[in-house]
Amino acid sequence: MKSKRPAIPYLGWMLVFTIVPLLMVVYFAFTDDRGRFSLEPFKNASVYSEVFLYSLGIALISTVICLVLAYPLAYSISRCSERSQSMIIMFLMVPMWMNFLLRIYAWVLILQNYGPLDMILNLFGIDVTLIGNSGAVIVGMVYEFLPFMILPLHAVMSKIDPSLIEAAQDLGCSGFYVFTKVIFPLSVPGIISGVTMVFVPTASTFLVAQYLGGTQFMIGDVIERVFQSDHNTGSAIAVVLMIVILGFLVFMNRFGDKEAVNG
Amino acid sequence: MKKILSLILALTLLLAVFSLTAYAEDEAENERDDEGKGASGAFQGEVNVYNWGEYIDPGDDGGIDVIKEFEDTYHIKVNYTNFETNEELYNVLTNSNSTYDVIFPSDYMVSRLREEGMLAKLDFNNIPNYKYIDERFKNMAYDPDNEYSVPYSWNFVAIGYNTDMIKEGAVTGFKDLWDPKYKDDGILMFNNSRDAMAIAMQLCDPPIDPGAESFTREDIDRATDKLIEQKSVLKKYVMDQVFAEMEQNQSGICTYYAGDIYTMMLNNENLDYCLPEEGSNLFNDAMCIPATCKNKENAELFINFMCEPRIAAANSEYITYGTPNTGALDLIDEDMLESELINPPQEYLDKCYTFSNIDDDIYGYMQKRFVEACSASAEVSTVEKKTVNPAAVWAVGVILILVIISTLVIIVLDIRRAVKNRGRINKI
Numbered sequence: 001m002k003s004k005r006p007a008i009p010y011l012g013w014m015l016v017f018t019i020v021p022l023l024m025v026v027y028f029a030f031t032d033d034r035g036r037f038s039l040e041p042f043k044n045a046s047v048y049s050e051v052f053l054y055s056l057g058i059a060l061i062s063t064v065i066c067l068v069l070a071y072p073l074a075y076s077i078s079r080c081s082e083r084s085q086s087m088i089i090m091f092l093m094v095p096m097w098m099n100f101l102l103r104i105y106a107w108v109l110i111l112q113n114y115g116p117l118d119m120i121l122n123l124f125g126i127d128v129t130l131i132g133n134s135g136a137v138i139v140g141m142v143y144e145f146l147p148f149m150i151l152p153l154h155a156v157m158s159k160i161d162p163s164l165i166e167a168a169q170d171l172g173c174s175g176f177y178v179f180t181k182v183i184f185p186l187s188v189p190g191i192i193s194g195v196t197m198v199f200v201p202t203a204s205t206f207l208v209a210q211y212l213g214g215t216q217f218m219i220g221d222v223i224e225r226v227f228q229s230d231h232n233t234g235s236a237i238a239v240v241l242m243i244v245i246l247g248f249l250v251f252m253n254r255f256g257d258k259e260a261v262n263g
Numbered sequence: 264m265k266k267i268l269s270l271i272l273a274l275t276l277l278l279a280v281f282s283l284t285a286y287a288e289d290e291a292e293n294e295r296d297d298e299g300k301g302a303s304g305a306f307q308g309e310v311n312v313y314n315w316g317e318y319i320d321p322g323d324d325g326g327i328d329v330i331k332e333f334e335d336t337y338h339i340k341v342n343y344t345n346f347e348t349n350e351e352l353y354n355v356l357t358n359s360n361s362t363y364d365v366i367f368p369s370d371y372m373v374s375r376l377r378e379e380g381m382l383a384k385l386d387f388n389n390i391p392n393y394k395y396i397d398e399r400f401k402n403m404a405y406d407p408d409n410e411y412s413v414p415y416s417w418n419f420v421a422i423g424y425n426t427d428m429i430k431e432g433a434v435t436g437f438k439d440l441w442d443p444k445y446k447d448d449g450i451l452m453f454n455n456s457r458d459a460m461a462i463a464m465q466l467c468d469p470p471i472d473p474g475a476e477s478f479t480r481e482d483i484d485r486a487t488d489k490l491i492e493q494k495s496v497l498k499k500y501v502m503d504q505v506f507a508e509m510e511q512n513q514s515g516i517c518t519y520y521a522g523d524i525y526t527m528m529l530n531n532e533n534l535d536y537c538l539p540e541e542g543s544n545l546f547n548d549a550m551c552i553p554a555t556c557k558n559k560e561n562a563e564l565f566i567n568f569m570c571e572p573r574i575a576a577a578n579s580e581y582i583t584y585g586t587p588n589t590g591a592l593d594l595i596d597e598d599m600l601e602s603e604l605i606n607p608p609q610e611y612l613d614k615c616y617t618f619s620n621i622d623d624d625i626y627g628y629m630q631k632r633f634v635e636a637c638s639a640s641a642e643v644s645t646v647e648k649k650t651v652n653p654a655a656v657w658a659v660g661v662i663l664i665l666v667i668i669s670t671l672v673i674i675v676l677d678i679r680r681a682v683k684n685r686g687r688i689n690k691i
Contacts, residue, residue: 132499211504215498215499229631
């Protein structure tokens with residue numbers, strides 16, 4: 001029991017700044033502006049269903065792209081010598097030292113009309129608008145959250161004992177089977193925490209779509225906007241988003257447990 | 264090779280750390296300097312000023328650092344904070360315990376605060392510089408007997424466009440912001456319910472007067488439909504982003520506050536303006552003292568200082584909005600005063616309207632409908648002008664139910680497994 005005492009400061013913090021606000025959001029979601037129980041906020045929130053689906057879609061696509069980009073990278077980093085590993089990881093972290101908004105604004109400058117990328121494409125006779133669409137939003141999201149995918153993947157992969165791979169090879173596994181039978185199952189916990197760390201913030205983030213996207217809002221922007229004038233509806237949207245994310249987390253954890261058991 | 268690289272890296276880091284500490288030391292020294300000054304002429308009081316962002320000359324580019332000058336002259340500390348909308352100002356005044364001494368509400372908010380008894384009467388004996396205020400800005404509808412407010416600045420809404428993309432003179436009014444012909448150039452609209460709705464109301468058929476005392480929900484619904492109609496041609500809803508979009512030739516046409524369009528035109532010579540033929544919103548920000556104020560004399564001193572022609576001119580040049588201060592007119596850059604964006608002709612002013620104070624309820628409805636218009640998808644809207652897509656509602660509902668059911672099932676399964684395992688362990 002004693003060992004739990006050092007956690008008390010955090011538990012206090014969590015109670016005041018996480019649990020209580022969470023309960024307040026739930027309370028707001030189920031009451032009207034006079035504080036009486038009401039499902040009206042959810043009815044009002046249903047207007048934003050389309051934006052909600054759009055945001056989940058964007059989050060899903062961004063997460064998949066992150067995973068596809070990060071997995072091979074994390075694997076090759078984990079095969080490097082320990083010293084260069086920490087160096088590469090540091091380089092990956094460098095952009096994160098910069099403010100989030102500045103990074104997004106940098107993308108605005110890169111993608112905008114007459115911007116560098118647009119100019120280069122024009123040289124080849126390709127005339128496209130790069131900014132103000134869902135593609136630009138996804139690019140921004142992937143850039144923003146890629147490190148959150150690489151780090152957990154790398155952490156798990158660097159702990160894979162090389163002797164396991166050697167053993168598999170000694171026993172006659174081809175490269176493909178080494179991957180599917182040894183490396184992949186062992187890296188599943190990393191994939192799960194990576195996917196969680198990317199999907200959850202991309203689904204609820206705001207401002208990225210306002211800068212890189214066109215007139216299409218994301219659910220985070222809607223919550224921000226609605227909340228300013230109508231706490232109840234804003235909270236209701238937030239609660240729906242929380243439930244979906246919670247379900248996603250439970251599902252991911254379950255999936256991870258199974259893999260761990262089978263593996 | 265690697266060693267050299269890590270060395271370089273380490274050095275760069277070190278350098279960064281050093282320069283940072285050096286900077287910090289500089290700052291600390293500056294602060295000490297300030298304190299020294301403070302001690303020699305210690306502050307004898309304070310005044311809490313609540314203003315719009317970037318609404319007082321900070322003294323860059325050869326202007327006057329207004330706050331510092333006030334502090335140095337009167338030895339009164341200015342606590343300066345910002346708000347973003349009149350409604351935010353109102354909420355802070357009604358809900359929070361913080362007290363402000365000078366506030367800068369717009370016209371309709373002055374009348375609301377005045378009617379609700381939230382403003383203190385000004386003692387004009389303490390504001391001798393009031394004599395500089397133009398008669399035209401005295402006894403306005405929002406303060407008919409001129410007891411509660413001193414006008415600070417005035418401006419109106421106009422249209423800016425890029426002559427590289429759009430022929431000069433082709434834009435004549437707000438209706439052009441709905442014109443598919445300009446879709447590829449990029450049309451920008453206010454990202455703020457009151458301004459966006461007002462423009463949409465003017466374009467409704469038959470038009471709704473945006474300056475009306477009150478609106479019905481139907482009025483707002485009609486304006487919302489008009490906004491949704493615009494979505495298929497619109498590039499973006501913007502506020503501050505409008506500067507980057509227009510100055511860097513990213514968008515062809517926008518509607519914004521005229522003084523800000525003047526600033527954009529200074530930064531990009533391709534830009535031109537248009538005074539919308541429909542007329543537009545004329546607004547007026549004033550200085551007031553809330554009834555809860557604790558330093559009324561200091562507040563009046565501050566207001567008086569702001570009305571000093573030299574200070575009023577500096578502020579007006581900085582925010583590029585018109586000033587009601589007649590004494591300041593001689594001191595302001597002539598080019599600026601000659602611009603129609605700062606001083607529109609009287610015929611245009613006659614077409615303009617000012618906002619009235621509307622019910623909370625209706626304002627809330629307006630905001631709600633505006634967010635709905637913003638989040639409506641452009642494709643659906645052109646066909647059936649509906650903000651709600653029933654298919655999407657069903658989809659979200661089904662997802663939600665599936666998530667809840669599967670979460671419950673998983674939790675139940677986990678608990679059963681845990682119970683089973685414990686049973687097994689107990690057996691062993």
